[in-house]
Amino acid sequence: MSGHSTYQPKTGFERWLDSRLPIIRLAHDTAVSYPTPRNLNYWWTFGGILTLCLGVQIITGIILAMHYTASADHAFNSVEHIMRDVNYGWLIRYMHANGASMFFIAVYIHMFRGLYYGSYKAPREVLWLLGCIIYLLMMATGFMGYVLPWGQMSFHGTVVITNLFGAFPIVGEAITTWLWGGFAVDNPTLNRFFSLHYLLPFVIAGVVILHIWALHVVGQNNPTGVEPKSKADTVPFTPYATVKDGFAMSVFLILFATFVFYMPNALGHADNYIPANPLVTPAHIVPEWYYLPFYAILRAVPDKLMGVLAMFASIGCFFALPWLDTSKVRSLRYRPTAKLYFWIFVLACLVLGYCGGRLPDDPVIPGLKTFILGDSDPNSFVWLSRIATAYYFAYFAVIIPVLGLVEKTLPVPETIASPALSHPAPAKTEA
Amino acid sequence: MSNLAVGATTDPGHSSDDPSRRDFIHIAAIAAAAGGAAAVVWPFIDQMNPAGDTLALASVEFDLGKVMQGQQVTIKWRGKPLFIRNRTPAEIAKAVQDDNASMKDPAKDADRTKEGKQQWMILIGNCTHLGCVPTFGGGEYGGWFCPCHGSVYDTSGRIRKGPAPLNLALPEYAFLTDTRVKIG
Incomplete structure (x- = not known):
């Protein structure tokens, strides 16, 4: 699918830049002229939605880090300070906390879409593996982020998850001590988790670039699973995919905003508003x-x-x-x-x-x-x-x-264009 | 024949030390670089292990006079909860009586306390399953019950039921006097 570039520099400046750093050409080939299968449905809009989620998490996260204190003595209070005192702190924190949930809703839909339409099959194995790595990184990032408010659930969740590594024979205890930086989950653990929680989203962004690169080499899969064979099977990314993605993002943001403004704590757990206490475990830890x-x-x-x-x-x-x-x-x-x-x-x-x-x-x-x-x-x-x-x-x-x-x-259709007007399959002879 | 031996042509089978000397230099250089890299990586890994001041806080003293019979006091030691329980004679008798019961991690009650101080049960208060803090007096053996995944311990801290693999761990401790104990 990564055919020849159709970019035509229009101004003198564009020509000058294009022969030195063809960045406008790259953007044009990636987001404007890139051919997408003409039959993509709304399940294909989640890649764009996920990019949006990553952007929201990084921006809100950088802001939160300006007000947060990564210390066992101050973390909980600094989160309350964000909620009560920082201008719009409540909004930014609720966007970040619910943003994580939105991110996972979108990634699960994206993964099930890949499963359903066989998007992991040759030649898209590397594309799929990069996605799996992104998912693992998301899980690690989400877990470490949940630790940072240093509430009861943060603390005891960390105890349980880090103790999982203690299950390994011989090296288990050394691994948990190393992860904790002490004999229990404590200040050193919180500090390193904050450091890594800040780092990993940028690692995710890097793998996302590889993911998109791999996507543009092999091309998008589509609901029929049949590779595009001619120009009739594809439409340019802009305006078709950009507008469709934009509409899907808007709908997704309505859901996001509903959580942020009307039920910001629905997906959280009340016990995390109790400061961490290593001596008492919450009755029901999830x-x-x-x-x-x-x-x-x-x-x-x-x-x-x-x-x-x-x-x-x-x-x-x-x-x-x-x-x-x-x-x-x-x-x-x-x-x-x-x-x-x-x-x-x-x-x-x-x-x-x-x-x-x-x-x-x-x-x-x-x-x-x-x-x-x-x-x-x-x-x-x-x-x-x-x-x-x-x-x-x-x-x-x-x-x-x-x-x-x-x-x-x-029977699988010959081309995308042939059944596109006669969905659902199996392709019938109607017009 | 000597006129044919002139020139730089070398027999590939043997002679000429050059290839093997070069191999040696390559191997030595790679080995030195790998050793150097490993030596540099180690500090970056080891920095995550407990720091000197964390290790220095490793022992505490405790006045046992604060714990009435049948009570338990929980203190923080090395960041973990430490159970100090003053057991009643009935609890001790029950624990001793169960010494030969079928258990996942068999242990005698007498081996889990100090001689002559059988009422004092001093344990690390983290469930050996995934580290939650078991609640005092819970479970059918009157010892402890872990709320996370349902492990049940008896009054000797021995695992009797549930997913935990081991008995509650015993810290290193010594009685300084009859009413003072040093842990760690």
Whole structure:
């Protein structure tokens, strides 16, 4: 798709600059003349939305860092100072805190879109892997950011997450001590997390540039999963994609603003407005909502080390996906059976997220007590998360590889342009 | 034949030390650079380990007179909670009686206290699962209950139920007098 540049310098200055630093040419080729498949739907607008989210987080974050104090003695009060005293501090902090949630909503939609339309398949493996790295960096950044207010959830969340590394035999304790910079989560931990929380978004921005570069080499996938074959299959990025992305961003910002202005704490946890106290753990400790599925997988496994390994493996599955999928058809639009299993996978992820926020031994169906299976009642969130965890791993390890070999797929259109006017598939003969 | 031996042509099979000397220089240079790089990297990694002043704060003294029988006092030691519990005779008897019960991390009650000071149970108050602080008196053994993932400890701090793999850890401590203890 990265064809010849169509940029024509118009003014003398542009010609002068173009032969010295062709930066306007780069911008033109990337954001104006770049051909995009003509059939992209709104699920394709989340790349732009994610770029917006990253920008919002970096700008609000730099401002917050001007008023925040990274010290165990002052962090909590400095956040309250931002909320009460700094001009518009409340607005900027709520934008940053809810911005993290918005960022994750957008990234999950973006990832599921990639899963559904087979955007990870050849030749887009590197593009997909770079996305997986961005996601990992986002998780690390989000976690470290949640530590900074130094409330009860910040503190004990950090204790639990850093202790995960203690599960590794022999080196575990040395790793946790090294992460903490002491014998427990304390001031040194807070300071280093602040430093890294400030650094990582710029690392993300760097990987995003690689991600976009890789995208422009292989070109965008599209709902049919068929590569563009002629000019009839594509439209220029500007105005088509820019306007569509702009509209989607506006709608997304309405959702964002609804959270910021009407329910700024809905996605947070009240216990984080209690200053950190190392001597008392909150009765019900949960991570932020975007980590809940992984937290549920961790708790689903009765063994500490195996639980930690399962949690890391659940993210590792995404990295292996391009080589697990054996199907020659990209888009699930033409794979009815795979589509069914995909939606069950989405459901399993949602169930895991729900279980992650509940106490493991609580009953799923209230008031129903059955018997003890293994270590707890089958009517408990721990057993529900075990079922969902089993499906999660089976989806990657068994269903995707096997289905690609045995599934009978629907006919795939020859070109993008041919079915574009006759969606939904299978392509009918109507005009 | 001597007139044929003139010239710089070398037999590739042997003779000429030059290639092996050059290899040696390459290997030595790379090894020196790698060793140097490793030596430079280490300080950048080790700076994250506990600093000197963190290590220096490693011991505390505590007056046991503040803890009534059946009570527990929690103090902060090395940034962690430390449980100092004055056990009742009934609690001690129950713990000793369970010495041979089936446990994940078997231990005798007597080995977890100092001789003649069996009422004093001094423990690091972090669940051995993921480090939460268990609540005093909770769980069916009257010891501690961890609210995070449901681990149950008995009055000797031994893990009896739940995901935690080990008993609550014992700090290093010594009785200075009958009512004064030094931890760390």
